[in-house]
Amino acid sequence: MQKTIGYAAHNQNSPLVPFNFERRDLTATDVQIEILYCGVCHSDIHQVRNEWGNSVFPMVPGHEIVGKVSQVGSKVTAFKIGDAVGVGCMVNSCRVCPDCQDHLEQFCNAAEFTYNWPDKHLGGSHYGGYSTQIVVDQDFVLYVSDKLELAAVAPLLCAGITTYSPLRHWKVGRGDKVGIVGLGGLGHMGLKFAHALGAHVVLFTTNPAKIEDGKRLGADEVVLSNHSDQMQQHLAGFDFILDTVSAPHSLDAYTALLKRDGTLCLVGLPDHPHPSPSVGNLIFKRRRIVGSLIGGIQETQEMLDFCAENSITSDIEIIPIQQINEAFERVLKSDVKYRFVIDLASLKS
Ligand SMILES: [Zn+2]
Numbered sequence: 001m002q003k004t005i006g007y008a009a010h011n012q013n014s015p016l017v018p019f020n021f022e023r024r025d026l027t028a029t030d031v032q033i034e035i036l037y038c039g040v041c042h043s044d045i046h047q048v049r050n051e052w053g054n055s056v057f058p059m060v061p062g063h064e065i066v067g068k069v070s071q072v073g074s075k076v077t078a079f080k081i082g083d084a085v086g087v088g089c090m091v092n093s094c095r096v097c098p099d100c101q102d103h104l105e106q107f108c109n110a111a112e113f114t115y116n117w118p119d120k121h122l123g124g125s126h127y128g129g130y131s132t133q134i135v136v137d138q139d140f141v142l143y144v145s146d147k148l149e150l151a152a153v154a155p156l157l158c159a160g161i162t163t164y165s166p167l168r169h170w171k172v173g174r175g176d177k178v179g180i181v182g183l184g185g186l187g188h189m190g191l192k193f194a195h196a197l198g199a200h201v202v203l204f205t206t207n208p209a210k211i212e213d214g215k216r217l218g219a220d221e222v223v224l225s226n227h228s229d230q231m232q233q234h235l236a237g238f239d240f241i242l243d244t245v246s247a248p249h250s251l252d253a254y255t256a257l258l259k260r261d262g263t264l265c266l267v268g269l270p271d272h273p274h275p276s277p278s279v280g281n282l283i284f285k286r287r288r289i290v291g292s293l294i295g296g297i298q299e300t301q302e303m304l305d306f307c308a309e310n311s312i313t314s315d316i317e318i319i320p321i322q323q324i325n326e327a328f329e330r331v332l333k334s335d336v337k338y339r340f341v342i343d344l345a346s347l348k349s
């Protein structure tokens, strides 16, 4: 067992505080990673505050992990000490079910998520990336290109793949008109990817202060979604809309903007349901509302490689871990451009 320090919540009302725990000794197929940076995902806050009702404490959050390999098990061939690597939202799955066979481990019934999930090796819960090191099976470790700034890669492991996967699955590309709803951690990655894939990209936001940034990040147009005249101009105009907003809101305003057979894809998970959508909006033009959950390991690697080729990373603000509780409050106020990333050197000194 290996002594590790992290930051944990001890109940749903407590701030994150320093926490000592142990990682398992390496099995033959394990990789030990010295964590250098970890992104702060909105779902960390949902889980720390038990807003999805499944939280187990103490909880060390963090599933946007990048670092360097510090040790490898005897049968690890894919990684060597010193490699730059990442770990996202999953650390294991069954490997044999139809979902795993199709490289869609995120849908495996036995998928193990990176934290707040039962740990089959040690009992208790998996502990995440707000910590100095992690031990993960090699099949769930990803290569990171040394062309990219490591801290700015961290958010790709959740915010990146969550937006890349649906854009690829629904085959967004040149000639498509694509909407991105919300400019936060997910939305800013959605803009970059949709732009890089060659689509005509429209950002929907309620905040006029975000117009300029939206254009800088890849939007061809910005629509203020609370101005109905601006929304009216885009009726039945979109092939695909990616809705990244997790606060409950009406979906009808967006389904009305889809062309025949257009798709509204939801990737934000609200703690209370959205209002029931208008069925008429769906059946009259055979439109559909779909959801998407991160991406499989193979596709996550493809996304990281795509980012290396296209020089795409996240826009980040680096913080020491001692500022994490303040950072949570700022995320809730959308006061971050566009992802906080914890520099774990602050936990080692
Ligand atoms: Zn996340």
Ligand SMILES: [Zn+2]
Pocket: 093, 094, 095, 096, 097, 098, 099, 100, 101, 105, 108, 109, 110, 111
């Ligand atoms: Zn499986």
